[in-house]
Amino acid sequence: MTVAYHTDVSPEAILAGMPSAERPCKIGPGRIPCAHTTPGELLDMLRQLRDEHGFTHLELLTAEEMQTASDDDGVGAEPGVRMVYGLTRRSDRRTMVIYVALPDGALEVPSISSLWRGAAPLEREVFDLFGVHFNGHPALTRIVLRDDFVGHPLRKSFEMPEGGVSAETVRAAAASHGDAHLRADGTADPASIPGLDPALLPCPEPGFETERIVVHMGPQHPSTHGVLHLWLVLDGETVVAAQPTQGYLHRCIEKLAESRDYRACTALLDRCDYVSGFHTELAHVLAVEELCGIESTPKADFLRVLFSELVRITSHHTWFAAAGLDTGALTPFLYAFIDRELILDFFEEVTGGRMMFNYFRPGGVKDDLPPGAAARMVEYLRTFDRAVDEYEALLTGNEIFRARTRGVAFLDRVTIADYCVTGPMARASGVDIDLRRDQPYAAYDRLPVRVALGEAGDTFERYLVRIAEMRESARLALAALEGLPEGPHVSDGVPRTIKPPKGAAYRAVESPRGELGVYLVSDGSAQPWRLKVRSPAMSNIHAAGPLCAGLRLADVAPVVGSIDIVMGEIDR
Amino acid sequence: MVVDEETRALVAPLQKLLDWARGHSMWPLTFGTACCAIEMMTVGSARYDTDRFGIFFRNSPRQADCMIVAGTINLKMAPRLKLLYDQMAAPKYVIAMGSCAVAGGPFAAGYNVVNGVDAIVPVDIYLTGCPPRPEALIHALLTLMERNAAGEPSAAELHAAEVRRAAQEATW
Numbered sequence: 001m002t003v004a005y006h007t008d009v010s011p012e013a014i015l016a017g018m019p020s021a022e023r024p025c026k027i028g029p030g031r032i033p034c035a036h037t038t039p040g041e042l043l044d045m046l047r048q049l050r051d052e053h054g055f056t057h058l059e060l061l062t063a064e065e066m067q068t069a070s071d072d073d074g075v076g077a078e079p080g081v082r083m084v085y086g087l088t089r090r091s092d093r094r095t096m097v098i099y100v101a102l103p104d105g106a107l108e109v110p111s112i113s114s115l116w117r118g119a120a121p122l123e124r125e126v127f128d129l130f131g132v133h134f135n136g137h138p139a140l141t142r143i144v145l146r147d148d149f150v151g152h153p154l155r156k157s158f159e160m161p162e163g164g165v166s167a168e169t170v171r172a173a174a175a176s177h178g179d180a181h182l183r184a185d186g187t188a189d190p191a192s193i194p195g196l197d198p199a200l201l202p203c204p205e206p207g208f209e210t211e212r213i214v215v216h217m218g219p220q221h222p223s224t225h226g227v228l229h230l231w232l233v234l235d236g237e238t239v240v241a242a243q244p245t246q247g248y249l250h251r252c253i254e255k256l257a258e259s260r261d262y263r264a265c266t267a268l269l270d271r272c273d274y275v276s277g278f279h280t281e282l283a284h285v286l287a288v289e290e291l292c293g294i295e296s297t298p299k300a301d302f303l304r305v306l307f308s309e310l311v312r313i314t315s316h317h318t319w320f321a322a323a324g325l326d327t328g329a330l331t332p333f334l335y336a337f338i339d340r341e342l343i344l345d346f347f348e349e350v351t352g353g354r355m356m357f358n359y360f361r362p363g364g365v366k367d368d369l370p371p372g373a374a375a376r377m378v379e380y381l382r383t384f385d386r387a388v389d390e391y392e393a394l395l396t397g398n399e400i401f402r403a404r405t406r407g408v409a410f411l412d413r414v415t416i417a418d419y420c421v422t423g424p425m426a427r428a429s430g431v432d433i434d435l436r437r438d439q440p441y442a443a444y445d446r447l448p449v450r451v452a453l454g455e456a457g458d459t460f461e462r463y464l465v466r467i468a469e470m471r472e473s474a475r476l477a478l479a480a481l482e483g484l485p486e487g488p489h490v491s492d493g494v495p496r497t498i499k500p501p502k503g504a505a506y507r508a509v510e511s512p513r514g515e516l517g518v519y520l521v522s523d524g525s526a527q528p529w530r531l532k533v534r535s536p537a538m539s540n541i542h543a544a545g546p547l548c549a550g551l552r553l554a555d556v557a558p559v560v561g562s563i564d565i566v567m568g569e570i571d572r
Numbered sequence: 573m574v575v576d577e578e579t580r581a582l583v584a585p586l587q588k589l590l591d592w593a594r595g596h597s598m599w600p601l602t603f604g605t606a607c608c609a610i611e612m613m614t615v616g617s618a619r620y621d622t623d624r625f626g627i628f629f630r631n632s633p634r635q636a637d638c639m640i641v642a643g644t645i646n647l648k649m650a651p652r653l654k655l656l657y658d659q660m661a662a663p664k665y666v667i668a669m670g671s672c673a674v675a676g677g678p679f680a681a682g683y684n685v686v687n688g689v690d691a692i693v694p695v696d697i698y699l700t701g702c703p704p705r706p707e708a709l710i711h712a713l714l715t716l717m718e719r720n721a722a723g724e725p726s727a728a729e730l731h732a733a734e735v736r737r738a739a740q741e742a743t744w
């Protein structure tokens with residue numbers, strides 16, 4: 001089915017023509033059109049935007065505390081929360097934001113999980129951190145915090161524990177699992193697991209002596225790539241249903257950012273997606289620059305591309321190592337980590353850190369390249385293809401690897417749209433999206449970006465796409481080095497204390513996992529009012545449910561590996 | 573290792589051998605949760621190659637001598653950490669890798685982060701850094717092995733002795 005959307009109608013015009021869209025405005029310095037609506041009109045409005053105007057991608061679903069003191073963007077003066085929905089039209093990559101203001105005492109809004117299934121976990125997160133109720137949500141329970149946690153920490157009224165969590169609280173927490181889906185003896189209570197259909201549990205064939213069992217996989221499991229937890233309903237070896245849960249690495253990053261100044265936030269964000277810190281930094285720095293109207297220098301733009309691409313390679317190295325380990329091959333890990341170290345040496349030389357860089361700053365980057373570094377990087381990158389050839393010699397033609405991955409876990413376009421999947425996951429299924437080309441930032445508009453695209457959408461295709469991306473990244477990094485302009489690496493006149501004017505900005509970058517965005521709200525002070533990271537891996541991992549259903553248990557690890565998650569970014 | 577008098581008499585001839593063995597082989601459990609886990613993986617890779625020291629990572633607590641807590645532990649993870657620690661066979665050791673495991677790291681002020689895993693499990697080695705370099709982790713492991721070779725007690729044993737003494741004092 002193809003629908004012809006009128007892409008020539010701008011989002012501004014669409015919002016102006018919608019009776020349910022009140023107070024159309026723009027956030028950021030005039031970039032993103034937005035409007036307010038009421039809880040009652042929300043569902044219809046979003047459905048109309050999705051089906052009639054082509055805003056099919058739910059880019060952002062979050063909330064922010066209402067700024068009661070501010071009135072200049074017409075934000076209500078009543079204390080409460082406002083919901084933020086960001087929708088994107090793929091055809092021309094225009095984004096719009098819909099706000100729903102909810103005063104305290106009426107923190108209720110209809111769930112939009114009937115429009116996008118991927119909205120369900122995002123709504124659970126808002127419920128958990130803000131206490132907003134979503135009517136009609138299939139399973140509204142906490143998702144990041146323990147079920148016995150008291151309070152909703154992203155509310156400004158939440159009292160932070162003095163000096164952090166006390167040792168007594170920790171000991172008490174360690175003594176009980178605090179999970180409403182576990183019985184006291186630690187076994188699962190399947191009927192209560194959010195998102196799992198209890199109807200799946202009884203075995204369908206009476207008289208046949210098998211029993212469906214519920215298995216925890218994770219949070220501490222060698223092949224879940226971090227502290228991911230999966231509920232698996234098994235019928236023998238076959239996975240009947242899979243439901244990811246998260247929260248084992250929730251580190252309060254978004255709350256802590258509200259008491260850091262804008263520059264110090266980058267240090268926290270490095271630890272958010274710790275396998276490719278530059279991307280989280282970059283999204284934040286771009287949002288700050290947009291809020292303050294700061295321009296970075298041409299040289300800094302190229303350096304940003306250079307390091308974004310190099311870190312994408314190291315991130316894919318980690319994924320490649322895991323792809324081998326998941327299918328029983330150790331050698332890919334050894335090979336990939338040799339090259340990863342070589343690139344980390346460059347990072348260390350330039351930024352001082354192997355993983356935590358704190359290198360991108362509003363207005364540019366912290367330091368210029370040290371003498372000789374550019375030449376050495378060029379020399380290394382010129383031979384990079386040979387390294388990838390070696391990786392491919394290990395796995396691409398490997399009989400076992402192909403048997404384990406080809407034709408396994410197809411991801412179709414409907415699921416991709418439904419779960420808001422982005423990045424290599426989507427590209428391996430032929431969805432041609434890549435922010436580096438579609439919405440260029442830094443110096444990507446001045447460089448030849450080629451998008452690695454797949455078609456089949458199985459685990460093997462996701463492997464091939466990431467392999468191709470490694471080659472492309474090396475090529476782009478090389479192009480950035482060769483085109484590196486002269487001039488300063490940071491622009492003059494960036495104030496010592498950054499105090500952006502009141503307003504909001506949303507900027508997204510193409511991280512190794514997909515569209516990673518930072519939604520930043522300023523109340524005019526030196527600390528962000530709200531900093532929200534749009535986590536691509538969080539949207540992607542919740543597609544694991546449909547992906548894993550019907551597979552054999554042994555295939556779950558390679559399939560979850562092919563989603564390439566980083567829990568730090570999922571839980572934040 | 574510390575044992576009571578009776579056992580000491582029995583195993584005395586073997587004790588030296590045991591200490592020697594524990595000084596030359598250390599199988600850590602991979603308890604990686606966050607960024608530090610990436611650096612923990614790195615020590616097993618070609619450049620750092622911990623195999624040459626007799627250090628092999630195990631995925632099962634039943635086979636492991638020591639637990640490397642690599643990364644932030646939050647309130648939701650805390651019971652799982654305790655569970656896995658309890659599943660390890662004695663003698664067992666804990667390395668708190670990274671500022672988070674040592675004291676909460678950059679998230680110490682947060683509402684959900686364990687400020688130091690020593691509130692839950694006895695820690696033998698505190699290794700600071702955010703993340704510590706792979707060389708630092710190797711140093712931590714080697715230090716632990718040296719201590720074992722010298723027959724020093726583990727934190728778990730010291731902790732147990734402390735508990736025993738307190739219980740005894742309470743009965744006096």
Ligand code: SF4
Binds near residue numbers: 271609642670672704
């Ligand atoms: S100490 Fe630093 S690197 Fe290690 S887990 Fe904590 S934040 Fe991450």
